[in-house]
Amino acid sequence: MFSSVNPFSVIFADKLESDDREPVFTFDVSGSSYGILVPNMFFWIQLLTIMALQGLVLAAFSTLTYRLIVKQRGMSTCYLFGFGFVIPMCLLLPRHLIAAFDIRNKVLKFMMSGILPTTTMFHCSEAMYGFCPPFVEASPASYAIYSASAMELKYDPKTGKPMKATTKEKLQRIGKFGIYVVVLGGYLSVVAPFNYMPFEGPGADVSGFMKLFSAGQLLNNLAAGVVFQLYLTTCCEGLLAATCALGGVQANEVMHNPIFTSNSPSDFWGRKWNSVVHGVLKVTFFIQPKIDLLEKTSNQLVA
Template sequence: MIETTPSATSMFHRAFSQKLETDDRSPIVTFELPISGDSYGILLPNVGFWIQLIATVVVGGVFLSIISLAMHTFVVERRNTATAYLVGWGAVVPACILGPISILEFLDIRNLMLRFIIGCILPPITVYKCISTMYGTNPKEVEKSKKIFALFISSSQEIVFDPRTDEAAKATFSEVFSHLVKFLQYMMLNGIYFSWISAYEFHPFGVVAARDGYISSPSNIICLRQLANNFSIALLYQLLLTFFGEGLVAISSILTGLRFRKMMENPVFTSASPSDFWGQKWNLVIHENLKRGVYKPVRKRFSRNVAMVSSFVASGIFHEWILLGK
Protein backbone atom coordinates (compact mmCIF):
# COMPACT_ATOMS: atom_id res chain seq x y z
CA MET A 1 0.00 0.00 0.00
CA ILE A 2 1.44 3.36 -1.10
CA GLU A 3 0.98 6.30 1.22
CA THR A 4 0.63 9.70 -0.39
CA THR A 5 1.39 13.02 1.21
CA PRO A 6 -1.61 15.37 1.22
CA SER A 7 -1.16 18.28 -1.16
CA ALA A 8 -1.28 21.87 0.04
CA THR A 9 -4.61 22.28 -1.78
CA SER A 10 -6.22 19.33 -0.01
CA MET A 11 -4.90 20.58 3.34
CA PHE A 12 -6.55 23.95 2.81
CA HIS A 13 -9.79 22.32 1.71
CA ARG A 14 -9.68 20.23 4.87
CA ALA A 15 -9.06 23.34 6.98
CA PHE A 16 -12.17 24.97 5.51
CA SER A 17 -14.35 21.86 5.65
CA GLN A 18 -16.18 23.30 8.67
CA LYS A 19 -18.35 26.03 7.14
CA LEU A 20 -19.00 28.07 10.31
CA GLU A 21 -22.18 29.63 8.91
CA THR A 22 -23.83 29.62 12.34
CA ASP A 23 -22.53 29.86 15.88
CA ASP A 24 -23.56 26.58 17.49
CA ARG A 25 -21.39 26.88 20.61
CA SER A 26 -22.92 26.21 24.02
CA PRO A 27 -21.95 28.29 27.07
CA ILE A 28 -19.67 26.58 29.58
CA VAL A 29 -21.04 28.77 32.40
CA THR A 30 -24.31 30.70 32.70
CA PHE A 31 -25.27 33.28 35.31
CA GLU A 32 -27.89 35.93 36.00
CA LEU A 33 -27.32 39.56 36.91
CA PRO A 34 -28.76 40.30 40.37
CA ILE A 35 -30.56 43.54 39.49
CA SER A 36 -31.92 43.04 35.97
CA GLY A 37 -32.23 39.26 36.12
CA ASP A 38 -30.78 38.98 32.60
CA SER A 39 -29.09 35.67 31.87
CA TYR A 40 -25.58 35.53 30.36
CA GLY A 41 -23.22 32.75 29.38
CA ILE A 42 -19.49 32.39 28.70
CA LEU A 43 -18.46 30.78 25.40
CA LEU A 44 -15.07 29.30 24.61
CA PRO A 45 -13.34 30.44 21.40
CA ASN A 46 -14.14 28.36 18.33
CA VAL A 47 -10.86 26.62 17.46
CA GLY A 48 -12.05 25.89 13.93
CA PHE A 49 -12.60 29.59 13.26
CA TRP A 50 -9.10 30.54 14.42
CA ILE A 51 -7.56 27.78 12.30
CA GLN A 52 -9.44 29.10 9.28
CA LEU A 53 -8.45 32.67 10.11
CA ILE A 54 -4.76 31.70 10.17
CA ALA A 55 -5.22 29.77 6.91
CA THR A 56 -6.92 32.84 5.43
CA VAL A 57 -3.93 35.01 6.35
CA VAL A 58 -1.57 32.45 4.76
CA VAL A 59 -3.61 32.22 1.54
CA GLY A 60 -3.88 35.99 1.34
CA GLY A 61 -0.15 36.37 1.93
CA VAL A 62 0.73 33.90 -0.84
CA PHE A 63 -1.64 35.62 -3.27
CA LEU A 64 -0.24 39.07 -2.47
CA SER A 65 3.35 37.79 -2.77
CA ILE A 66 2.57 36.77 -6.34
CA ILE A 67 1.00 40.18 -6.96
CA SER A 68 4.06 41.92 -5.50
CA LEU A 69 6.42 39.97 -7.78
CA ALA A 70 4.42 40.97 -10.85
CA MET A 71 4.24 44.59 -9.71
CA HIS A 72 7.96 44.87 -8.99
CA THR A 73 8.96 43.18 -12.25
CA PHE A 74 6.58 44.95 -14.62
CA VAL A 75 5.72 48.18 -12.80
CA VAL A 76 8.50 49.29 -10.42
CA GLU A 77 11.33 48.32 -12.78
CA ARG A 78 9.49 49.85 -15.77
CA ARG A 79 7.85 52.86 -14.14
CA ASN A 80 6.46 55.60 -16.43
CA THR A 81 6.47 53.27 -19.42
CA ALA A 82 3.53 51.98 -21.43
CA THR A 83 4.31 48.46 -20.20
CA ALA A 84 3.96 49.51 -16.54
CA TYR A 85 0.55 51.09 -17.06
CA LEU A 86 -0.65 48.31 -19.37
CA VAL A 87 0.30 45.56 -16.92
CA GLY A 88 -0.87 47.57 -13.91
CA TRP A 89 -4.31 48.56 -15.18
CA GLY A 90 -4.81 45.64 -17.57
CA ALA A 91 -3.62 42.71 -15.47
CA VAL A 92 -2.70 43.48 -11.86
CA VAL A 93 -5.74 45.60 -10.93
CA PRO A 94 -8.23 43.04 -12.34
CA ALA A 95 -6.28 40.26 -10.59
CA CYS A 96 -6.51 42.18 -7.29
CA ILE A 97 -10.30 42.23 -7.66
CA LEU A 98 -10.99 38.80 -9.15
CA GLY A 99 -8.29 36.83 -7.32
CA PRO A 100 -9.79 37.04 -3.81
CA ILE A 101 -13.25 36.22 -5.19
CA SER A 102 -11.80 33.12 -6.86
CA ILE A 103 -10.16 32.11 -3.57
CA LEU A 104 -13.53 32.32 -1.80
CA GLU A 105 -15.17 30.11 -4.40
CA PHE A 106 -12.29 27.61 -4.69
CA LEU A 107 -12.05 27.01 -0.92
CA ASP A 108 -15.84 27.35 -0.47
CA ILE A 109 -15.41 29.80 2.41
CA ARG A 110 -18.81 30.64 3.91
CA ASN A 111 -18.07 32.27 7.26
CA LEU A 112 -19.10 35.93 6.98
CA MET A 113 -16.05 37.30 8.79
CA LEU A 114 -13.59 35.34 6.63
CA ARG A 115 -15.46 36.29 3.47
CA PHE A 116 -15.36 39.90 4.62
CA ILE A 117 -11.58 39.80 5.11
CA ILE A 118 -10.80 38.18 1.76
CA GLY A 119 -13.58 39.52 -0.45
CA CYS A 120 -14.14 43.01 0.96
CA ILE A 121 -10.89 44.23 2.50
CA LEU A 122 -8.18 42.56 0.41
CA PRO A 123 -9.22 43.75 -3.10
CA PRO A 124 -9.49 47.55 -2.55
CA ILE A 125 -6.36 47.82 -0.40
CA THR A 126 -4.35 45.90 -3.00
CA VAL A 127 -5.78 48.04 -5.81
CA TYR A 128 -4.76 51.22 -3.96
CA LYS A 129 -1.23 49.84 -3.51
CA CYS A 130 -1.05 48.91 -7.19
CA ILE A 131 -2.06 52.45 -8.21
CA SER A 132 0.42 54.06 -5.82
CA THR A 133 3.13 51.81 -7.26
CA MET A 134 2.28 52.75 -10.85
CA TYR A 135 2.31 56.48 -10.11
CA GLY A 136 5.32 56.48 -7.80
CA THR A 137 3.59 57.63 -4.63
CA ASN A 138 4.78 54.82 -2.35
CA PRO A 139 7.22 55.64 0.47
CA LYS A 140 10.67 55.52 -1.10
CA GLU A 141 11.87 53.02 1.52
CA VAL A 142 9.50 50.21 0.42
CA GLU A 143 11.01 49.89 -3.06
CA LYS A 144 14.64 49.57 -1.97
CA SER A 145 14.46 45.76 -2.12
CA LYS A 146 12.10 43.11 -3.43
CA LYS A 147 11.78 41.64 0.07
CA ILE A 148 10.57 44.85 1.69
CA PHE A 149 8.33 45.58 -1.29
CA ALA A 150 6.75 42.12 -0.97
CA LEU A 151 6.12 42.75 2.74
CA PHE A 152 4.66 46.16 1.94
CA ILE A 153 2.21 44.68 -0.57
CA SER A 154 1.32 41.54 1.37
CA SER A 155 0.83 43.16 4.79
CA SER A 156 -2.25 45.19 5.60
CA GLN A 157 -0.29 47.00 8.31
CA GLU A 158 2.12 49.87 7.67
CA ILE A 159 5.82 49.07 8.07
CA VAL A 160 7.69 51.49 10.36
CA PHE A 161 11.01 52.75 8.98
CA ASP A 162 13.95 54.21 10.91
CA PRO A 163 14.20 57.86 9.74
CA ARG A 164 17.97 57.86 10.25
CA THR A 165 18.74 54.86 8.04
CA ASP A 166 15.55 54.44 5.93
CA GLU A 167 15.66 50.78 6.92
CA ALA A 168 12.70 48.83 8.28
CA ALA A 169 12.69 49.20 12.07
CA LYS A 170 13.13 46.03 14.13
CA ALA A 171 10.44 45.10 16.62
CA THR A 172 11.53 44.54 20.21
CA PHE A 173 10.27 41.70 22.40
CA SER A 174 8.49 44.17 24.69
CA GLU A 175 6.64 45.73 21.75
CA VAL A 176 5.46 42.37 20.41
CA PHE A 177 4.46 41.22 23.90
CA SER A 178 2.53 44.47 24.42
CA HIS A 179 0.55 43.93 21.19
CA LEU A 180 -0.23 40.33 22.19
CA VAL A 181 -1.48 41.44 25.62
CA LYS A 182 -3.65 44.15 24.06
CA PHE A 183 -4.97 41.63 21.55
CA LEU A 184 -6.13 39.34 24.36
CA GLN A 185 -7.53 42.27 26.34
CA TYR A 186 -9.55 43.51 23.37
CA MET A 187 -10.73 39.97 22.65
CA MET A 188 -12.36 39.81 26.09
CA LEU A 189 -13.60 43.41 25.94
CA ASN A 190 -15.17 42.83 22.52
CA GLY A 191 -16.88 39.70 23.77
CA ILE A 192 -18.43 41.59 26.69
CA TYR A 193 -19.38 44.70 24.73
CA PHE A 194 -20.73 42.82 21.70
CA SER A 195 -22.82 40.57 23.93
CA TRP A 196 -24.30 43.61 25.66
CA ILE A 197 -25.06 45.67 22.57
CA SER A 198 -26.38 42.75 20.50
CA ALA A 199 -28.82 41.89 23.31
CA TYR A 200 -30.54 45.22 22.52
CA GLU A 201 -30.37 44.59 18.74
CA PHE A 202 -27.66 47.29 18.54
CA HIS A 203 -30.03 49.97 19.86
CA PRO A 204 -29.00 50.04 23.54
CA PHE A 205 -30.67 53.40 24.15
CA GLY A 206 -33.96 52.51 22.49
CA VAL A 207 -35.31 52.48 18.95
CA VAL A 208 -36.02 55.85 17.34
CA ALA A 209 -39.45 56.19 15.71
CA ALA A 210 -39.22 54.99 12.11
CA ARG A 211 -41.56 54.52 9.18
CA ASP A 212 -41.04 51.64 6.72
CA GLY A 213 -37.64 50.96 8.23
CA TYR A 214 -36.38 54.54 7.86
CA ILE A 215 -36.08 57.35 10.41
CA SER A 216 -39.14 59.48 9.78
CA SER A 217 -37.92 63.04 10.48
CA PRO A 218 -34.67 65.06 10.87
CA SER A 219 -35.47 65.64 14.54
CA ASN A 220 -35.19 61.90 15.14
CA ILE A 221 -31.74 61.84 13.54
CA ILE A 222 -30.23 64.41 15.91
CA CYS A 223 -32.07 63.42 19.08
CA LEU A 224 -29.99 62.34 22.07
CA ARG A 225 -31.22 58.76 21.89
CA GLN A 226 -30.13 58.32 18.26
CA LEU A 227 -26.81 60.09 18.88
CA ALA A 228 -26.16 57.77 21.84
CA ASN A 229 -26.94 54.73 19.67
CA ASN A 230 -24.59 56.04 16.97
CA PHE A 231 -21.86 56.56 19.56
CA SER A 232 -22.28 52.99 20.83
CA ILE A 233 -21.91 51.64 17.27
CA ALA A 234 -18.84 53.82 16.63
CA LEU A 235 -17.31 52.45 19.83
CA LEU A 236 -18.11 48.89 18.69
CA TYR A 237 -16.30 49.44 15.39
CA GLN A 238 -13.35 50.99 17.20
CA LEU A 239 -13.09 47.99 19.53
CA LEU A 240 -13.33 45.52 16.65
CA LEU A 241 -10.78 47.32 14.45
CA THR A 242 -8.39 47.76 17.37
CA PHE A 243 -8.74 44.07 18.26
CA PHE A 244 -7.92 42.87 14.75
CA GLY A 245 -5.27 45.57 14.30
CA GLU A 246 -3.37 44.54 17.42
CA GLY A 247 -3.53 40.90 16.36
CA LEU A 248 -2.26 41.68 12.85
CA VAL A 249 0.58 43.82 14.17
CA ALA A 250 1.59 41.10 16.62
CA ILE A 251 1.58 38.24 14.09
CA SER A 252 3.28 40.39 11.43
CA SER A 253 6.08 41.33 13.85
CA ILE A 254 6.49 37.72 15.00
CA LEU A 255 6.77 36.45 11.41
CA THR A 256 9.03 39.21 10.06
CA GLY A 257 10.80 40.67 13.10
CA LEU A 258 9.80 44.16 11.95
CA ARG A 259 7.81 46.94 13.60
CA PHE A 260 4.39 47.84 12.24
CA ARG A 261 2.17 50.85 12.84
CA LYS A 262 -1.04 50.47 14.82
CA MET A 263 -4.33 50.60 12.93
CA MET A 264 -6.22 52.70 15.49
CA GLU A 265 -5.19 55.46 17.92
CA ASN A 266 -8.28 55.51 20.17
CA PRO A 267 -10.08 58.06 17.93
CA VAL A 268 -13.44 58.04 19.72
CA PHE A 269 -12.00 59.35 22.99
CA THR A 270 -8.83 61.25 22.04
CA SER A 271 -9.58 63.10 18.79
CA ALA A 272 -9.42 66.89 19.01
CA SER A 273 -11.28 67.57 15.72
CA PRO A 274 -12.98 65.77 12.81
CA SER A 275 -9.77 66.04 10.75
CA ASP A 276 -7.79 64.59 13.67
CA PHE A 277 -10.33 61.76 13.93
CA TRP A 278 -10.34 60.79 10.25
CA GLY A 279 -6.79 61.78 9.28
CA GLN A 280 -4.66 60.80 12.26
CA LYS A 281 -6.44 58.20 14.38
CA TRP A 282 -9.24 56.25 12.67
CA ASN A 283 -8.30 53.23 10.52
CA LEU A 284 -4.86 54.46 9.50
CA VAL A 285 -4.47 51.57 7.05
CA ILE A 286 -7.30 52.84 4.83
CA HIS A 287 -6.26 56.47 5.33
CA GLU A 288 -2.68 55.87 4.16
CA ASN A 289 -3.73 53.75 1.20
CA LEU A 290 -6.32 56.29 0.05
CA LYS A 291 -3.73 59.06 0.34
CA ARG A 292 -1.10 57.21 -1.68
CA GLY A 293 -3.42 55.38 -4.07
CA VAL A 294 -5.90 58.14 -4.88
CA TYR A 295 -5.08 61.58 -3.47
CA LYS A 296 -1.41 61.84 -4.48
CA PRO A 297 -1.78 60.40 -8.02
CA VAL A 298 -4.70 62.75 -8.76
CA ARG A 299 -2.89 65.68 -7.13
CA LYS A 300 -0.01 65.23 -9.57
CA ARG A 301 -2.25 66.37 -12.43
CA PHE A 302 -5.12 68.27 -10.84
CA SER A 303 -5.88 70.71 -8.04
CA ARG A 304 -6.02 69.93 -4.36
CA ASN A 305 -9.82 70.15 -4.35
CA VAL A 306 -10.14 67.66 -7.20
CA ALA A 307 -7.80 65.28 -5.37
CA MET A 308 -9.84 65.61 -2.16
CA VAL A 309 -13.13 64.94 -3.98
CA SER A 310 -11.54 61.93 -5.73
CA SER A 311 -10.43 60.53 -2.37
CA PHE A 312 -13.91 61.06 -0.95
CA VAL A 313 -15.50 59.26 -3.93
CA ALA A 314 -12.96 56.41 -3.69
CA SER A 315 -13.71 56.06 0.03
CA GLY A 316 -17.43 55.90 -0.78
CA ILE A 317 -16.84 53.20 -3.40
CA PHE A 318 -14.72 51.26 -0.91
CA HIS A 319 -17.50 51.26 1.68
CA GLU A 320 -20.14 50.40 -0.95
CA TRP A 321 -17.94 47.45 -1.94
CA ILE A 322 -17.99 46.36 1.71
CA LEU A 323 -21.80 46.58 1.82
CA LEU A 324 -22.02 44.67 -1.46
CA GLY A 325 -19.80 41.95 -0.04
CA LYS A 326 -21.99 41.62 3.03
Protein backbone atom coordinates in the same frame (compact mmCIF):
# COMPACT_ATOMS: atom_id res chain seq x y z
CA MET B 1 -7.06 2.99 -2.64
CA PHE B 2 -6.69 6.22 -0.71
CA SER B 3 -9.42 8.81 -1.08
CA SER B 4 -8.10 12.29 -1.70
CA VAL B 5 -9.54 14.87 0.67
CA ASN B 6 -9.35 18.56 -0.08
CA PRO B 7 -7.83 20.11 3.07
CA PHE B 8 -9.60 23.41 2.44
CA SER B 9 -12.98 21.68 2.43
CA VAL B 10 -12.15 20.35 5.89
CA ILE B 11 -10.85 23.68 7.20
CA PHE B 12 -13.86 25.62 5.92
CA ALA B 13 -16.44 22.93 6.71
CA ASP B 14 -17.93 24.99 9.53
CA LYS B 15 -19.67 27.95 7.88
CA LEU B 16 -19.83 29.97 11.12
CA GLU B 17 -23.12 31.55 10.11
CA SER B 18 -24.53 31.45 13.61
CA ASP B 19 -23.05 31.35 17.08
CA ASP B 20 -24.06 27.97 18.49
CA ARG B 21 -21.50 27.88 21.30
CA GLU B 22 -22.61 26.84 24.76
CA PRO B 23 -21.36 28.75 27.82
CA VAL B 24 -18.74 26.96 29.88
CA PHE B 25 -20.40 28.36 32.99
CA THR B 26 -23.14 30.83 33.84
CA PHE B 27 -23.76 33.30 36.64
CA ASP B 28 -26.57 35.61 37.71
CA VAL B 29 -26.33 39.37 38.21
CA SER B 30 -29.36 41.34 39.41
CA GLY B 31 -31.74 38.65 38.24
CA SER B 32 -30.18 38.33 34.77
CA SER B 33 -28.22 35.26 33.70
CA TYR B 34 -24.87 35.58 31.93
CA GLY B 35 -22.54 32.98 30.45
CA ILE B 36 -18.88 32.75 29.45
CA LEU B 37 -18.14 31.42 25.97
CA VAL B 38 -14.80 30.04 24.84
CA PRO B 39 -13.39 31.15 21.46
CA ASN B 40 -14.47 29.16 18.43
CA MET B 41 -11.27 27.51 17.21
CA PHE B 42 -12.71 26.93 13.73
CA PHE B 43 -12.98 30.70 13.26
CA TRP B 44 -9.35 31.30 14.18
CA ILE B 45 -8.13 28.38 12.07
CA GLN B 46 -10.03 29.73 9.07
CA LEU B 47 -8.76 33.25 9.73
CA LEU B 48 -5.14 32.08 9.91
CA THR B 49 -5.63 30.06 6.72
CA ILE B 50 -6.97 33.12 4.92
CA MET B 51 -4.04 35.22 6.12
CA ALA B 52 -1.56 32.56 4.97
CA LEU B 53 -3.17 32.33 1.53
CA GLN B 54 -3.20 36.09 1.18
CA GLY B 55 0.45 36.20 2.19
CA LEU B 56 1.39 33.74 -0.56
CA VAL B 57 -0.63 35.62 -3.16
CA LEU B 58 0.84 38.97 -2.11
CA ALA B 59 4.36 37.55 -2.21
CA ALA B 60 3.79 36.50 -5.82
CA PHE B 61 2.17 39.84 -6.67
CA SER B 62 5.01 41.83 -5.11
CA THR B 63 7.63 39.87 -7.08
CA LEU B 64 5.81 40.45 -10.35
CA THR B 65 5.10 44.08 -9.50
CA TYR B 66 8.75 44.76 -8.77
CA ARG B 67 9.94 43.20 -12.03
CA LEU B 68 7.17 44.35 -14.36
CA ILE B 69 6.17 47.70 -12.86
CA VAL B 70 8.90 49.15 -10.65
CA LYS B 71 11.73 48.18 -12.99
CA GLN B 72 9.76 49.17 -16.09
CA ARG B 73 8.14 52.33 -14.78
CA GLY B 74 7.07 54.68 -17.54
CA MET B 75 6.83 51.94 -20.16
CA SER B 76 3.54 50.74 -21.59
CA THR B 77 4.02 47.26 -20.11
CA CYS B 78 4.10 48.82 -16.64
CA TYR B 79 0.60 50.27 -16.94
CA LEU B 80 -0.68 47.29 -18.89
CA PHE B 81 0.32 44.91 -16.11
CA GLY B 82 -0.89 47.20 -13.34
CA PHE B 83 -4.27 48.17 -14.76
CA GLY B 84 -4.76 44.98 -16.75
CA PHE B 85 -3.74 42.36 -14.20
CA VAL B 86 -2.91 43.43 -10.64
CA ILE B 87 -5.84 45.76 -9.94
CA PRO B 88 -8.46 43.51 -11.63
CA MET B 89 -7.10 40.51 -9.72
CA CYS B 90 -7.41 42.42 -6.44
CA LEU B 91 -11.08 42.97 -7.24
CA LEU B 92 -11.91 39.53 -8.64
CA LEU B 93 -9.71 37.05 -6.76
CA PRO B 94 -11.29 37.54 -3.29
CA ARG B 95 -14.74 36.99 -4.75
CA HIS B 96 -13.70 33.74 -6.41
CA LEU B 97 -11.90 32.50 -3.30
CA ILE B 98 -14.92 33.25 -1.13
CA ALA B 99 -17.09 31.27 -3.55
CA ALA B 100 -14.56 28.43 -3.89
CA PHE B 101 -14.22 27.97 -0.12
CA ASP B 102 -17.90 28.76 0.45
CA ILE B 103 -17.04 31.34 3.11
CA ARG B 104 -20.19 32.72 4.71
CA ASN B 105 -18.99 34.39 7.89
CA LYS B 106 -19.12 38.17 7.43
CA VAL B 107 -15.92 38.86 9.37
CA LEU B 108 -13.97 36.34 7.29
CA LYS B 109 -15.43 37.82 4.11
CA PHE B 110 -14.29 41.25 5.22
CA MET B 111 -10.79 39.96 5.97
CA MET B 112 -10.65 38.24 2.60
CA SER B 113 -11.82 41.18 0.51
CA GLY B 114 -11.55 44.37 2.54
CA ILE B 115 -8.00 44.98 3.78
CA LEU B 116 -5.18 43.38 1.81
CA PRO B 117 -6.77 43.72 -1.67
CA THR B 118 -7.36 47.42 -1.01
CA THR B 119 -3.82 48.13 0.15
CA THR B 120 -2.43 46.05 -2.73
CA MET B 121 -4.28 48.19 -5.28
CA PHE B 122 -2.90 51.34 -3.67
CA HIS B 123 0.62 49.89 -3.62
CA CYS B 124 0.26 49.02 -7.29
CA SER B 125 -0.73 52.60 -8.05
CA GLU B 126 2.26 53.83 -6.05
CA ALA B 127 4.56 51.56 -8.04
CA MET B 128 3.20 52.65 -11.42
CA TYR B 129 3.50 56.37 -10.74
CA GLY B 130 6.62 56.35 -8.58
CA PHE B 131 5.06 57.32 -5.25
CA CYS B 132 6.74 54.56 -3.21
CA PRO B 133 9.21 55.56 -0.51
CA PRO B 134 12.63 55.44 -2.21
CA PHE B 135 14.20 52.88 0.12
CA VAL B 136 11.55 50.21 -0.50
CA GLU B 137 12.63 49.88 -4.13
CA ALA B 138 16.26 49.14 -3.30
CA SER B 139 15.80 45.39 -3.80
CA PRO B 140 13.08 42.82 -4.53
CA ALA B 141 13.16 41.72 -0.89
CA SER B 142 12.67 45.28 0.40
CA TYR B 143 9.75 45.84 -1.93
CA ALA B 144 8.21 42.47 -1.06
CA ILE B 145 8.25 43.32 2.65
CA TYR B 146 6.67 46.70 1.97
CA SER B 147 4.09 45.54 -0.56
CA ALA B 148 3.02 42.30 1.11
CA SER B 149 2.36 43.94 4.47
CA ALA B 150 -1.15 45.19 5.09
CA MET B 151 0.20 47.38 7.87
CA GLU B 152 2.27 50.55 7.60
CA LEU B 153 5.80 49.53 8.56
CA LYS B 154 8.20 51.70 10.51
CA TYR B 155 11.46 52.42 8.70
CA ASP B 156 14.76 53.55 10.11
CA PRO B 157 15.41 57.00 8.57
CA LYS B 158 19.17 56.36 8.54
CA THR B 159 19.31 52.89 7.01
CA GLY B 160 15.99 52.86 5.15
CA LYS B 161 15.28 49.38 6.49
CA PRO B 162 12.27 48.20 8.53
CA MET B 163 12.81 48.69 12.24
CA LYS B 164 13.27 45.42 14.08
CA ALA B 165 10.83 44.47 16.81
CA THR B 166 12.20 43.46 20.18
CA THR B 167 10.87 40.52 22.16
CA LYS B 168 9.16 42.94 24.53
CA GLU B 169 7.41 44.70 21.64
CA LYS B 170 6.27 41.37 20.20
CA LEU B 171 4.79 40.31 23.53
CA GLN B 172 3.11 43.70 23.93
CA ARG B 173 1.52 43.40 20.49
CA ILE B 174 0.25 39.90 21.16
CA GLY B 175 -1.04 40.98 24.57
CA LYS B 176 -2.85 44.00 23.14
CA PHE B 177 -4.48 41.81 20.51
CA GLY B 178 -5.62 39.41 23.23
CA ILE B 179 -7.10 42.29 25.23
CA TYR B 180 -9.10 43.50 22.24
CA VAL B 181 -10.39 39.98 21.60
CA VAL B 182 -11.69 39.86 25.17
CA VAL B 183 -13.15 43.39 24.96
CA LEU B 184 -14.86 42.65 21.65
CA GLY B 185 -16.30 39.41 23.00
CA GLY B 186 -17.54 41.11 26.14
CA TYR B 187 -19.16 43.96 24.24
CA LEU B 188 -20.86 41.61 21.79
CA SER B 189 -22.18 39.63 24.74
CA VAL B 190 -23.96 42.78 25.90
CA VAL B 191 -25.38 44.14 22.63
CA ALA B 192 -25.90 41.00 20.50
CA PRO B 193 -28.88 39.71 22.52
CA PHE B 194 -30.64 43.00 21.71
CA ASN B 195 -29.88 42.66 17.98
CA TYR B 196 -27.26 45.42 18.45
CA MET B 197 -30.00 47.87 19.48
CA PRO B 198 -29.85 47.88 23.29
CA PHE B 199 -31.71 51.16 23.69
CA GLU B 200 -35.40 51.75 23.21
CA GLY B 201 -36.12 53.33 19.85
CA PRO B 202 -38.47 56.22 19.08
CA GLY B 203 -42.05 55.80 20.17
CA ALA B 204 -45.07 55.52 17.94
CA ASP B 205 -45.78 59.23 18.39
CA VAL B 206 -42.48 60.12 16.68
CA SER B 207 -42.64 59.97 12.91
CA GLY B 208 -40.74 60.95 9.82
CA PHE B 209 -37.35 62.58 9.89
CA MET B 210 -37.39 63.14 13.66
CA LYS B 211 -36.99 59.39 14.26
CA LEU B 212 -33.37 59.73 13.24
CA PHE B 213 -32.70 62.20 16.05
CA SER B 214 -34.44 60.48 18.92
CA ALA B 215 -32.21 59.67 21.89
CA GLY B 216 -32.72 55.92 21.55
CA GLN B 217 -31.91 55.93 17.84
CA LEU B 218 -28.74 57.97 18.34
CA LEU B 219 -27.57 55.69 21.16
CA ASN B 220 -28.24 52.60 19.05
CA ASN B 221 -26.23 54.15 16.23
CA LEU B 222 -23.40 54.72 18.68
CA ALA B 223 -23.63 51.12 19.90
CA ALA B 224 -23.45 49.82 16.32
CA GLY B 225 -20.55 52.15 15.53
CA VAL B 226 -18.62 50.84 18.52
CA VAL B 227 -19.20 47.27 17.28
CA PHE B 228 -17.70 48.11 13.89
CA GLN B 229 -14.80 50.00 15.45
CA LEU B 230 -14.01 47.10 17.78
CA TYR B 231 -14.18 44.58 14.95
CA LEU B 232 -11.86 46.64 12.74
CA THR B 233 -9.50 47.44 15.60
CA THR B 234 -9.29 43.80 16.66
CA CYS B 235 -8.59 42.67 13.09
CA CYS B 236 -5.90 45.32 12.69
CA GLU B 237 -4.36 44.48 16.05
CA GLY B 238 -4.20 40.86 14.93
CA LEU B 239 -2.41 41.88 11.73
CA LEU B 240 -0.08 44.12 13.73
CA ALA B 241 0.68 41.25 16.10
CA ALA B 242 1.38 38.91 13.16
CA THR B 243 3.58 41.52 11.47
CA CYS B 244 5.52 42.11 14.66
CA ALA B 245 5.75 38.54 15.98
CA LEU B 246 6.15 36.64 12.70
CA GLY B 247 7.77 39.29 10.52
CA GLY B 248 9.95 40.65 13.29
CA VAL B 249 9.38 44.29 12.29
CA GLN B 250 7.56 47.24 13.81
CA ALA B 251 4.40 48.75 12.36
CA ASN B 252 2.38 51.88 13.04
CA GLU B 253 -0.91 51.87 14.88
CA VAL B 254 -3.97 51.73 12.64
CA MET B 255 -6.91 52.65 14.86
CA HIS B 256 -6.68 55.24 17.64
CA ASN B 257 -10.07 54.82 19.34
CA PRO B 258 -11.55 57.43 16.98
CA ILE B 259 -15.13 57.42 18.26
CA PHE B 260 -14.16 58.47 21.78
CA THR B 261 -10.96 60.47 21.27
CA SER B 262 -11.57 62.55 18.13
CA ASN B 263 -12.03 66.29 18.52
CA SER B 264 -13.48 66.98 15.07
CA PRO B 265 -14.47 65.19 11.84
CA SER B 266 -11.06 66.00 10.34
CA ASP B 267 -9.36 64.57 13.43
CA PHE B 268 -11.54 61.46 13.15
CA TRP B 269 -10.86 60.75 9.47
CA GLY B 270 -7.40 62.28 9.21
CA ARG B 271 -5.63 61.02 12.33
CA LYS B 272 -7.63 58.44 14.24
CA TRP B 273 -9.53 56.18 11.81
CA ASN B 274 -7.65 53.60 9.69
CA SER B 275 -4.33 55.38 9.30
CA VAL B 276 -3.16 52.80 6.74
CA VAL B 277 -5.72 53.72 4.10
CA HIS B 278 -5.46 57.39 5.03
CA GLY B 279 -1.68 57.35 4.58
CA VAL B 280 -1.80 55.59 1.22
CA LEU B 281 -4.59 57.84 -0.06
CA LYS B 282 -2.70 60.94 1.04
CA VAL B 283 0.50 59.93 -0.74
CA THR B 284 -1.10 58.42 -3.84
CA PHE B 285 -3.95 60.80 -4.58
CA PHE B 286 -3.24 64.06 -2.78
CA ILE B 287 0.33 64.99 -1.89
CA GLN B 288 2.37 63.59 -4.78
CA PRO B 289 -0.14 64.42 -7.57
CA LYS B 290 -0.39 67.95 -6.17
CA ILE B 291 3.41 68.30 -6.21
CA ASP B 292 3.57 66.96 -9.77
CA LEU B 293 0.83 69.36 -10.87
CA LEU B 294 2.61 72.32 -9.29
CA GLU B 295 5.91 71.35 -10.93
CA LYS B 296 4.22 70.94 -14.31
CA THR B 297 2.45 74.29 -13.99
CA SER B 298 5.67 75.99 -12.90
CA ASN B 299 7.59 74.56 -15.85
CA GLN B 300 4.90 75.71 -18.25
CA LEU B 301 4.96 79.23 -16.81
CA VAL B 302 8.76 79.39 -17.06
CA ALA B 303 8.68 78.12 -20.63
